[in-house]
Amino acid sequence: MAKDIFTEENFQKLQNVINEYKGKQGPLMPVLHEGQKIFGCLPLEVQKKISESLKVPLSEIYGVVTFYSQFSLEPQGDYVIGVCLGTACYVKNAQPIIDKISKMIDTKAGETSQDGKFTLVATRCIGACGLAPVMTINEEVYGRLKVEDVPGIMEKYL
Amino acid sequence: MEKVTLTIDNLKVEVPKGYTILEAAKTIGTDIPTLCFLKDTNEVGACRVCLVEIEGARALQASCVHPVAEGMVIKTNTKKLRDARKATVELILSNHNRECLTCFRNKNCELQSLAEELNISEIPFEGEKIETIVDAKSDSIVRDASKCILCGRCVNVCKDVQKIGILDFTNRGYHTEVSPAFNMSMDESPCIYCGQCITNCPVAALREKEDIERVWDAIEDPEVHVVVQTAPAVRAALGEEFGLPIGTRVTGKMVASLKRLGFDRVFDTNFAADLTIMEEGHELLHRIQEGGTLPMITSCSPGWVRFAEFYYPEFIPNLSSCKSPHQMMGAIVKSYYAEKANIDPKKIFMVSIMPCTSKKTEAARPELGVDGLKDVDAVLTTRELAKMIKQARIEFMKLEDAEFDPALGEYTGAGVIFGATGGVMEAAIRTVADVLEGKDLQEIEYASVRGIEGIKEAEVTLGGNTIKIAVVHGTAMAAKVLDMIKAGEKEYHFIEIMGCSGGCVTGGGQPHVPARVKMDCDIRIERAKALYEEDTVKEYRKSHQNPLIKKLYDEYLEKPNSHKAHKLLHTHYEAREAYAVKSQEMIEGCQQAAATKDHE
Numbered sequence: 001m002a003k004d005i006f007t008e009e010n011f012q013k014l015q016n017v018i019n020e021y022k023g024k025q026g027p028l029m030p031v032l033h034e035g036q037k038i039f040g041c042l043p044l045e046v047q048k049k050i051s052e053s054l055k056v057p058l059s060e061i062y063g064v065v066t067f068y069s070q071f072s073l074e075p076q077g078d079y080v081i082g083v084c085l086g087t088a089c090y091v092k093n094a095q096p097i098i099d100k101i102s103k104m105i106d107t108k109a110g111e112t113s114q115d116g117k118f119t120l121v122a123t124r125c126i127g128a129c130g131l132a133p134v135m136t137i138n139e140e141v142y143g144r145l146k147v148e149d150v151p152g153i154m155e156k157y158l
Numbered sequence: 159m160e161k162v163t164l165t166i167d168n169l170k171v172e173v174p175k176g177y178t179i180l181e182a183a184k185t186i187g188t189d190i191p192t193l194c195f196l197k198d199t200n201e202v203g204a205c206r207v208c209l210v211e212i213e214g215a216r217a218l219q220a221s222c223v224h225p226v227a228e229g230m231v232i233k234t235n236t237k238k239l240r241d242a243r244k245a246t247v248e249l250i251l252s253n254h255n256r257e258c259l260t261c262f263r264n265k266n267c268e269l270q271s272l273a274e275e276l277n278i279s280e281i282p283f284e285g286e287k288i289e290t291i292v293d294a295k296s297d298s299i300v301r302d303a304s305k306c307i308l309c310g311r312c313v314n315v316c317k318d319v320q321k322i323g324i325l326d327f328t329n330r331g332y333h334t335e336v337s338p339a340f341n342m343s344m345d346e347s348p349c350i351y352c353g354q355c356i357t358n359c360p361v362a363a364l365r366e367k368e369d370i371e372r373v374w375d376a377i378e379d380p381e382v383h384v385v386v387q388t389a390p391a392v393r394a395a396l397g398e399e400f401g402l403p404i405g406t407r408v409t410g411k412m413v414a415s416l417k418r419l420g421f422d423r424v425f426d427t428n429f430a431a432d433l434t435i436m437e438e439g440h441e442l443l444h445r446i447q448e449g450g451t452l453p454m455i456t457s458c459s460p461g462w463v464r465f466a467e468f469y470y471p472e473f474i475p476n477l478s479s480c481k482s483p484h485q486m487m488g489a490i491v492k493s494y495y496a497e498k499a500n501i502d503p504k505k506i507f508m509v510s511i512m513p514c515t516s517k518k519t520e521a522a523r524p525e526l527g528v529d530g531l532k533d534v535d536a537v538l539t540t541r542e543l544a545k546m547i548k549q550a551r552i553e554f555m556k557l558e559d560a561e562f563d564p565a566l567g568e569y570t571g572a573g574v575i576f577g578a579t580g581g582v583m584e585a586a587i588r589t590v591a592d593v594l595e596g597k598d599l600q601e602i603e604y605a606s607v608r609g610i611e612g613i614k615e616a617e618v619t620l621g622g623n624t625i626k627i628a629v630v631h632g633t634a635m636a637a638k639v640l641d642m643i644k645a646g647e648k649e650y651h652f653i654e655i656m657g658c659s660g661g662c663v664t665g666g667g668q669p670h671v672p673a674r675v676k677m678d679c680d681i682r683i684e685r686a687k688a689l690y691e692e693d694t695v696k697e698y699r700k701s702h703q704n705p706l707i708k709k710l711y712d713e714y715l716e717k718p719n720s721h722k723a724h725k726l727l728h729t730h731y732e733a734r735e736a737y738a739v740k741s742q743e744m745i746e747g748c749q750q751a752a753a754t755k756d757h758e
Binding site for chain 2: 044047048056057058059060061062063066067073
């Protein structure tokens with residue numbers, strides 16, 4: 001792992017979140033959401049802490065984490081690039097776009113670049129079909145893309 | 159009780175309100191097919207095999223979870239239903255490793271039976287199959303996800319019945335798999351190896367780690383003296399593998415088959431159970447009289463011991479230091495018996511036939527041996543013994559009853575009942591009561607500790623003192639009782655805890671019973687009956703009256719809890735950390751597991 005996420009400070013923040021939700025109904029999802037924000041991912045050490053504190057079996061937590069795509073087991077890059085491969089984007093030529101980005105950052109879809117800067121994700125429909133083909137970089141949305149536009153957009157982040 | 163009248167396949171049926179359609183159909187002799195359904199444990203309507211047509215309903219409904227209602231009109235056998243059920247099972251089969259001929263569950267697989275009953279003759283759906291690995295790293299349980307049909311029975315048995323939760327659904331959609339967290343192998347998880355996941359799996363996704371070949375090799379080696387022992391619960395279930403009704407006692411035929419298989423000596427773990435009572439009973443007296451740690455908790459069940467080590471390490475001082483009976487037997491065979499029979503203990507190969515999968519891991523514990531020799535060399539389950547008998551082409555039903563070998567084969571009724579929940583407690587009280595009262599008491603049946611209630615409590619007066627006892631089975635109940643003790647709500651002197659619900663008779667190594675049979679009969683009760691029946695016909699029913707036990711103490715061990723007894727018959731435990739691996743080690747572990755091929 002590129003940087004040390006298992007800091008005392010992070011675990012303290014997690015503990016505060018757990019204390020807030022413990023005893024309330026359905027504490028697991030909000031704790032996982034906050035945990036994902038604090039650590040940038042939910043690896044074994046974090047899930048174990050949640051399991052012990054909430055008295056939920058680790059297998060159940062792991063099941064939830066691997067079910068929802070918002071959660072990740074490994075640290076994400078500084079920039080998470082999501083290229084929509086939903087039906088509308090796909091027929092509007094999204095595949096060459098993700099291929100181009102993959103080549104530029106030398107990272108396959110679903111993986112994080114060696115330097116930890118980018119994570120490339122092929123997403124399902126994000127509900128912006130009117131802008132197809134569309135991609136997101138963190139909170140930014142880029143629509144009606146053409147392959148030629150990609151280098152210009154990526155320049156800001158490289 | 160409020161009743162509901164409905165029509166099933168043109169027949170009027172009256173059943174109690176709250177029944178499911180599946181239950182209602184059973185009352186008129188219609189056996190709606192099921193697959194994921196497991197009474198009281200997995201009632202989720204996930205597999206869609208038990209579909210029925212309800213007049214006026216929008217779609218076909220899962221009968222295993224659909225409650226009956228007044229005036230309901232139901233059809234269970236129409237073309238639409240047959241086609242739907244068939245298509246469902248065909249889809250399940252399309253992603254199932256269909257190597258039935260070489261499968262561990264060949265001929266007793268619930269999916270195989272269903273395919274036959276639904277008259278499935280081809281699989282029209284061919285497509286990609288999920289890639290999986292076989293996890294055979296632990297000594298007890300093998301997980302083969304290529305056979306898994308995602309019914310969820312193991313998940314719910316582990317999570318709800320045992321309150322452990324090693325297995326769960328992971329990932330989603332096509333990639334869904336039932337596995338331990340982080341796809342760890344079973345031996346990296348805090349699994350207690352009770353094997354309840356195995357006995358409740360409809361297919362062969364979970365099974366025991368087989369050890370049959372090593373036992374055959376030992377039998378065939380003329381240099382090796384192969385001794386076998388059988389746990390009490392084995393005789394109450396082995397017959398099922400040969401078509402006998404559940405609860406048939408086959409002690410004599412079992413012994414005869416072991417002799418025919420070529421074991422040099424056939425001993426009974428019941429003898430060691432009597433020995434356990436002597437050691438454990440005196441340990442209890444000592445703890446009560448000398449102010450030792452109380453409550454004392456039994457240590458016969460390795461699943462329970464592992465549960466304590468992982469989840470309740472603060473109770474380790476409460477565990478009896480006694481080894482479990484089959485380990486005691488191994489230690490005595492390789493010392494006392496070897497000496498008397500003039501055999502080099504190094505040349506003895508000790509085999510235990512157990513109703514249990516956790517015993518396999520227990521026998522491998524490094525501390526369970528004496529002078530560098532393991533107490534027990536191989537543990538086979540009841541199912542594995544049945545396989546050996548079949549392999550040897552022995553016609554089990556035609557065997558004449560035989561007797562255990564006399565050297566260590568004598569046992570009392572107290573030893574037999576060890577196999578049922580409450581049995582160890584009852585056996586212990588029979589002996590402790592006599593010791594304290596100084597006479598041979600005649601009232602020896604303690605009904606309050608029998609039966610399948612999760613937690614049984616009683617107070618017994620022994621030698622003028624009131625002793626509070628509890629009998630607990632299944633780890634969910636164990637956790638409940640231990641939590642109450644920690645909270646100061648309960649106080650006991652002595653607790654019997656067994657890892658499996660029902661005790662050893664329903665251990666993880668016992669014959670498979672299909673879920674549809676479990677709907678009508680509680681196998682915990684039926685198999686226990688066989689043991690209590692054997693108890694009543696034994697000449698001696700108290701462990702301390704076993705003449706061989708008396709002889710063993712006179713000639714060898716001196717007295718219970720003597721120095722020699724401690725060396726041979728007692729052990730220690732250690733607190734274990736659950737999921738002690740770190741992320742990095744885990745990744746390497748996963749890669750190793752992927753490389754480990756099932757050796758069978």
